[in-house]
Amino acid sequence: MKTDLNENEDLSTQIAEAIRDAIIEGSLIVDQRLPSEAELCEKFDVGRSTVREALKRLAAQNLIRTQRGAAGGAFVNRMSFEEAYDQQITTSTLLLSMNRVDFETACEARYALERSCAPLSAQRRTADQLATMRAEIHRQSQPGLTDEAFCASDVAFHRALVDGAGNPVLSYQLAGAVEAMQPLMNMITYTQRDRERIVGLHTRLADAIEGQDGDGADNTLSELAEYTIELGRRRLAVKQSSSV
Amino acid sequence: MKTDLNENEDLSTQIAEAIRDAIIEGSLIVDQRLPSEAELCEKFDVGRSTVREALKRLAAQNLIRTQRGAAGGAFVNRMSFEEAYDQQITTSTLLLSMNRVDFETACEARYALERSCAPLSAQRRTADQLATMRAEIHRQSQPGLTDEAFCASDVAFHRALVDGAGNPVLSYQLAGAVEAMQPLMNMITYTQRDRERIVGLHTRLADAIEGQDGDGADNTLSELAEYTIELGRRRLAVKQSSSV
DNA sequence: ACTTTCCAATTGTCAGACATTTACTTGCCC
């Protein structure tokens, strides 16, 4: 691990980078204990607060975990799929909300990615995942559902579809695409008629997945993508005309 | 922003979460200045080091940036695509290296995602992106290239293909898939004959992209995926037989 | 052998001090 700190960057940043590189490079392995704060102070020749700030940076990235007490210390953390999911979703959400990504671009990306799961999901989905999809469709078809609840159900439906591919790496990658779209979808207030159309497409999707019809699922997803984009366009038009 | 700290979690963790939630929820907007450290001390009724550790956590997630000096302080950071890329790559790399994800699962995910870009890339790629692909193919066909250099070129090639879709959200999502695979691909030592096969497939891919043949690109990517998985299997078999 | 007590190591938190950076103000000179 590099211990020389030259540049004009913050000391805590440099120390965090040095340790992070050691973890990525493999010289610090999972569950291995890092030197104690006092030892790191000596090694890098800095004060304890500086070391602590560096460790907090690493903890924020789920790279280490800390434990108090006699046999405590900082340990290299095994990056779990769940932690990675959450990071993905947070990052994607902020990226979309802070960069004026237009609805169509986000939509295109989302459905393009989801379509890559459809054939796999048609082959491998479990009965449980299929049941989840059906249950969410049923919920979506109930009248009086709030927009938020409809969107949440929509996310759950698509998540089940994605998980149906049985590939955790794929599920992780898709987490951002599916979940981060939720706030954007909330901007589109579905009318009852819009909902019916979407429920219809969802039903066709579930049918295709049930019948192991990968191409059918793919085509239905295309239609769904187009329809969602069209809804977005309509919504945008309404907004603009009302603001002028 | 919540300012009550009850639970038995670390104070700095709770403070970081409170501020993070405020950013996500939108009550702190991009480029807005956070209260100074001293003010945050009062607001949360904690010491300065605790506040600083919380801020470092947020800085590590690219949620804020800090500036020294009179008009300095902590500001809500606009999450840039580049920052999001880097996070994606780091997280994906660690996720794959720490969880014994088998080569086939990772490969399947990678190529499934990449195939979702192929039709778009065939439609929209710029001349520049196509030129990059051709240049990388040329580099890959040169003898005497190290494995590392070949893999790096491979990544550059696929990255150009992905960027060709002209969708920054898609490029961001694919960053992890394409780049994080590099260390895994390094495990497969290509023979000269393997390289020739891959260069051939790359050439067919570039041809399809050039001819706006989305289906052709898609099919070639499928072949490439199969071939890569087969290579991985062969490599695994060699390893096992030599270790037994 | 079991339980209790104590101890030592380690992280979590606080307070105070000084260093460093930076924008702004003040005052001087022309």
Add this chain to the structure above:
DNA sequence: GGGCAAGTAAATGTCTGACAATTGGAAAGT
């Protein structure tokens, strides 16, 4: 009035020392 220089204040960055809280293990006693 304008421009330059010095000074000043505000803010983050760093160091030191202290104490609190937690926890595993050792020591002691039964």
